[in-house]
Amino acid sequence: MRRTIKRCGILLSLLAVLVAVAAPPRIEQMRSHRHPGRNYSEAIIRDQPLLTLKGHTRLVNRAAFSPDGARIASAGGDGDATVKIWNSQTAALLFTLKGHHRGVYNLAFSPDGKQVASSGAGQMVNLWDADNAKALSTFKGQTMPAFSLDGKRLVSSGLDQTVNIWNLVD
Numbered sequence: 288m289r290r291t292i293k294r295c296g297i298l299l300s301l302l303a304v305l306v307a308v309a310a311p312p313r314i315e316q317m318r319s320h321r322h323p324g325r326n327y328s329e330a331i332i333r334d335q336p337l338l339t340l341k342g343h344t345r346l347v348n349r350a351a352f353s354p355d356g357a358r359i360a361s362a363g364g365d366g367d368a369t370v371k372i373w374n375s376q377t378a379a380l381l382f383t384l385k386g387h388h389r390g391v392y393n394l395a396f397s398p399d400g401k402q403v404a405s406s407g408a409g410q411m412v413n414l415w416d417a418d419n420a421k422a423l424s425t426f427k428g429q430t431m432p433a434f435s436l437d438g439k440r441l442v443s444s445g446l447d448q449t450v451n452i453w454n455l456v457d
Contacts, residue, residue: 338378343367348392353400360403362391370394370405372417382420386413393431397438404432404441412443426453
């Protein structure tokens with residue numbers, strides 16, 4: 288019975304990750320940001336990446352587009368423990384966010400793209416300003432962050448078998 292409950296919990300955690308994945312911009316949006324000499328549809332047809340983002344020192348656990356598609360956040364695994372914010376058109380590294388003590392396993396952009404929440408092996412959620420890389424808040428004993436649609440609240444799961452909702456506005 289316990290094994291079944293544990294498996295259900297793991298499946299629910301995986302489902303939460305899948306639901307939290309931000310969709311990449313549509314092809315039409317990508318074409319509207321076309322750079323001279325870069326043919327996006329040709330790259331897709333040839334099954335080649337449009338860009339490759341390099342800078343993590345270890346495994347990359349997760350990546351997500353900002354809501355407007357202009358930036359990408361990536362989560363470094365054990366031994367890296369950083370979140371990196373990239374320009375999605377040029378692959379330029381904009382910021383490296385340091386604050387996790389071990390690997391980062393989940394991250395999410397707020398609906399307006401101004402904040403990033405990240406969580407990892409250290410069982411804490413860090414909230415960051417995505418425009419200036421400033422650490423805004425830390426929620427200990429928490430994992431799996433997700434923003435409300437209006438961006439005013441953050442939900443996370445707890446080590447104490449709870450789900451917590453955090454108010455992000457005064």
